[in-house]
Amino acid sequence: MNLLIIEDDAELRTGLQTLLTQHGYRVEALAGAREGHAALITGDFDLAIIDLTLPDGDGVALIRALRTERCSVPVLVVTARDALDDRVAGLDAGADDYLVKPFEMQELEARARALIRRNRADRALGIRFGPLELTIGDPRVLLDGAPVDLTAREYALLELLAVRAGQVVNKSQIATRLARSGEALSDAAIEVAIHRLRRRLEPYELHVRTVRGFGYLLEAAEPTPES
Numbered sequence: 001m002n003l004l005i006i007e008d009d010a011e012l013r014t015g016l017q018t019l020l021t022q023h024g025y026r027v028e029a030l031a032g033a034r035e036g037h038a039a040l041i042t043g044d045f046d047l048a049i050i051d052l053t054l055p056d057g058d059g060v061a062l063i064r065a066l067r068t069e070r071c072s073v074p075v076l077v078v079t080a081r082d083a084l085d086d087r088v089a090g091l092d093a094g095a096d097d098y099l100v101k102p103f104e105m106q107e108l109e110a111r112a113r114a115l116i117r118r119n120r121a122d123r124a125l126g127i128r129f130g131p132l133e134l135t136i137g138d139p140r141v142l143l144d145g146a147p148v149d150l151t152a153r154e155y156a157l158l159e160l161l162a163v164r165a166g167q168v169v170n171k172s173q174i175a176t177r178l179a180r181s182g183e184a185l186s187d188a189a190i191e192v193a194i195h196r197l198r199r200r201l202e203p204y205e206l207h208v209r210t211v212r213g214f215g216y217l218l219e220a221a222e223p224t225p226e227s
Helices: 011-022 034-044 059-068 084-093 105-124 151-164 171-178 186-205
Strands: 001-007 028-031 046-050 075-079 097-100 126-130 134-137 137-142 146-148 208-211 215-220
Touching: 001 011, 001 034, 001 215, 011 028, 011 105, 028 034, 034 046, 034 059, 046 059, 046 105, 059 075, 075 084, 075 105, 075 134, 084 097, 097 105, 105 151, 126 151, 134 151, 137 151, 137 171, 151 171, 151 186, 186 208
Parallel strands: 001 028, 001 046, 046 075, 075 097
Antiparallel strands: 126 134, 134 137, 137 146, 208 215
């Protein structure tokens, strides 16, 4: 599970990153609104933990911008702003939960788990694309109605492409989804993963197309017109 922390307090940022990493999360930690916005729009995260007071922008404005751009990553606000109006503004902007500083790390971790669990339950939906059938989070995949065994990496890549079928998925999104804890995924490793998945899908007329300079997209062959 991939988490993003956007917090300008270096000590708290490091403490949160250390704690959540120890609990098995892959954690990226940033200090500003602009870089946080870019990471959330281009990356693949299960949760964002966002402070409202940032050196280059307001957290409420950042959350509102993310929701306007249809970024559905769950957001947990952590802030010293404890007034009712601040809570209402954060939740109305699109935050999913609100935690006032100072807080116990145990409570933050529990709230993070709850938000991720709720989001995954909401996303437990089936996808049908051409001959492909899969359910988000379920490694069982059907192609032409028959089960197909995939490696964990092949499944993660296929799920990412299938959710955005017909849309370009960039290398940054793929690297975030496929990287193991502490591992940076190289362009070469991504290309190997794409090549292997292509070979698995080709017999079913599903194609992973390279869009030069942008990324990859999943396509199904057009049906042949009957004569």
